[in-house]
Amino acid sequence: MLVAGIDIGSGTTKCVVVDETGAVRGRALSRTKADFERVSADVLAGAAADAGAGRADVGYVATTGLGRYAVSFRDIQITDLTCGARGAAALFPATRYVLDIGAQCSRAIKLREGGKVKEFHMNEKCAAGSGGFLERAAKYLEVAVTDIGALSLRAEAPQAISSVCAVLAESEIINHVSEGVGVENILRGIHNSLADRALSLLKRVGLDGEVTLIGGVAQQAGMVAALRDKLAVPVNVPPVPELTSALGAALLGLQRFRKLGAAAAAA
Numbered sequence: 001m002l003v004a005g006i007d008i009g010s011g012t013t014k015c016v017v018v019d020e021t022g023a024v025r026g027r028a029l030s031r032t033k034a035d036f037e038r039v040s041a042d043v044l045a046g047a048a049a050d051a052g053a054g055r056a057d058v059g060y061v062a063t064t065g066l067g068r069y070a071v072s073f074r075d076i077q078i079t080d081l082t083c084g085a086r087g088a089a090a091l092f093p094a095t096r097y098v099l100d101i102g103a104q105c106s107r108a109i110k111l112r113e114g115g116k117v118k119e120f121h122m123n124e125k126c127a128a129g130s131g132g133f134l135e136r137a138a139k140y141l142e143v144a145v146t147d148i149g150a151l152s153l154r155a156e157a158p159q160a161i162s163s164v165c166a167v168l169a170e171s172e173i174i175n176h177v178s179e180g181v182g183v184e185n186i187l188r189g190i191h192n193s194l195a196d197r198a199l200s201l202l203k204r205v206g207l208d209g210e211v212t213l214i215g216g217v218a219q220q221a222g223m224v225a226a227l228r229d230k231l232a233v234p235v236n237v238p239p240v241p242e243l244t245s246a247l248g249a250a251l252l253g254l255q256r257f258r259k260l261g262a263a264a265a266a267a
Helices: 036-050 080-091 131-141 145-153 166-178 183-204 221-231 241-266
Strands: 002-008 012-018 024-031 058-065 097-101 106-111 117-122 211-214
Touching: 002 036, 002 080, 002 241, 012 036, 012 241, 024 036, 024 241, 036 058, 058 080, 058 241, 080 097, 080 106, 080 117, 080 211, 080 241, 097 183, 106 183, 117 183, 131 145, 131 166, 131 183, 145 183, 145 221, 166 183, 183 221, 211 221, 211 241
Parallel strands: 002 058, 097 211
Antiparallel strands: 002 012, 012 024, 097 106, 106 117
């Protein structure tokens, strides 16, 4: 019997399927659509197929993310903070902090033993501190989002992006372009700006140890490099960082599934 974790994010919906030992058996991703029920069913079917199984083989479904309540076939819903923490701790048992830079917001999480959330803080000012800003910047700079990370690493003179407001930050980018500043230097400036905001969030939860970066922005090598420069602590990056919360949901779902089975057996 398999257990699935579905993470319905603002940009992407992800699913991870684990077996009874907690080992990952299947994965699937899709762009999030207005019909949360449909996109969740699609990624669940895709992850089950990736596991060499069918929908009927999935005995328990846990949902997380902004659309977690909108999935009628779920067995349990869990907050994305809890799932992100659990998934990161499963991948990196020594991690003490989780930094989740999502499409709409960024969050710093301090962990208790066992991957439980002890404390967290979110960016409160503007989208300039989130991954969605990178997508808008890519459009202004006419580069593919998938190329941002590699281009950023080539910067020789990063240009500061100081505004905390996304609109004003976009104006800064336009000014840099009009002045002939290279795309690489602008992108690294954006990554450095995000790293500054991340450091501020992590300090609010008492940064003093290993950090795990999760979310789609963690795929960008320039962002990872900027964080490692700013944080001065080890920064872990999961093999597929955007699946971390879905993994956490699957593992927590498995934990709940086992308890229900134990309760049924005792009865």
